[in-house]
Amino acid sequence: MAANLIDKDVITALAARAAGIDQSGGNPRLKQVVNRLLADLMVAIDELDISMDEFWCGIAYLTQAGKQNEFGLIVPGVVLEHFLDLRLDEAERRAGLAGGTARTIEGPLYIAGAPTSKAEARLDDGTDDGEVLFMEGQVRGVCGEPIAGAMVDVWHANTMGNYSHFDPTQAAFNLRRRIETDKDGRYRFRSIMPSGYACPPGSQTEKLLQAMGRHGNRPAHVHFFVSAPGYRKLTTQINIDGDKYLRDDFAFGTREELIPQIERITDAAEIHKGGINKPFARIRFDFSMTKEVAGAPVTIVAREHAQAA
Numbered sequence: 001m002a003a004n005l006i007d008k009d010v011i012t013a014l015a016a017r018a019a020g021i022d023q024s025g026g027n028p029r030l031k032q033v034v035n036r037l038l039a040d041l042m043v044a045i046d047e048l049d050i051s052m053d054e055f056w057c058g059i060a061y062l063t064q065a066g067k068q069n070e071f072g073l074i075v076p077g078v079v080l081e082h083f084l085d086l087r088l089d090e091a092e093r094r095a096g097l098a099g100g101t102a103r104t105i106e107g108p109l110y111i112a113g114a115p116t117s118k119a120e121a122r123l124d125d126g127t128d129d130g131e132v133l134f135m136e137g138q139v140r141g142v143c144g145e146p147i148a149g150a151m152v153d154v155w156h157a158n159t160m161g162n163y164s165h166f167d168p169t170q171a172a173f174n175l176r177r178r179i180e181t182d183k184d185g186r187y188r189f190r191s192i193m194p195s196g197y198a199c200p201p202g203s204q205t206e207k208l209l210q211a212m213g214r215h216g217n218r219p220a221h222v223h224f225f226v227s228a229p230g231y232r233k234l235t236t237q238i239n240i241d242g243d244k245y246l247r248d249d250f251a252f253g254t255r256e257e258l259i260p261q262i263e264r265i266t267d268a269a270e271i272h273k274g275g276i277n278k279p280f281a282r283i284r285f286d287f288s289m290t291k292e293v294a295g296a297p298v299t300i301v302a303r304e305h306a307q308a309a
């Protein structure tokens, strides 16, 4: 066919009717959003001369992605989850909020309800013979005050890049814990060094990325939700320095401020102090939290999570 076959006024009128703009009932916000998205989509179809075959190929793709529950993967892969973070960063800046640990994407692999413990925890169940990782730090407000009783909800992949629950070979809540900071705001955990996640081979996400000449790999990372009464919930990750994909994350999650130094401990006395019998890695990372202020955009996101059985 040809591009630009339809007058823009016709598109505007069609989108408005389809979104029920001329109807009194329904949800006004939903109608506003559907109206805009439909109009933009019709303009794109017309301007790009998207063929019927291309259109229905796209619908079949999305149908299959839905059946395979992959939208949580596709969204970060096409930068939209990172884009939402950039918007929240800017909205906070305009609300006068400054400082604090950088946020980054949650990703689709969080499971609520991990076991809790006070001040320290061991995350791994001992079945994965990876490099031992000790991570520790303090949760503080941006003015430097330690936050006792903050909840550090941590989760990460195993040495294969797989997450418990989604990987049925791992025990329930393996590599997932919630640690409440001690009276000085400190947390500490022992775990294993994760490997980076890769999109499942043959998945709809991988197919799309390959068709765009991209890969579906993330650098190794550890996720955190950090929350405390009176402070804004922080969603973040640390990325493991030296990973091949550190600055080439398919999900756009890496931020320079979130790449801590990794110490490799080989000294026998230190190893002994750590209660283990082989060299280990240590990461020190403090979290800085901004105070909740009236009128600032919320950081507690209503998002569906997979439920542990």
Ligand code: BEZ
Pocket: 072, 073, 076, 077, 106, 107, 108, 109, 197, 218, 251
């Ligand atoms: C992850 O955090 O592992 C992840 C993030 C986005 C897409 C897929 C995985």
Ligand code: FE
Pocket: 107, 109, 156, 157, 197, 221, 223
């Ligand atoms: Fe992850």
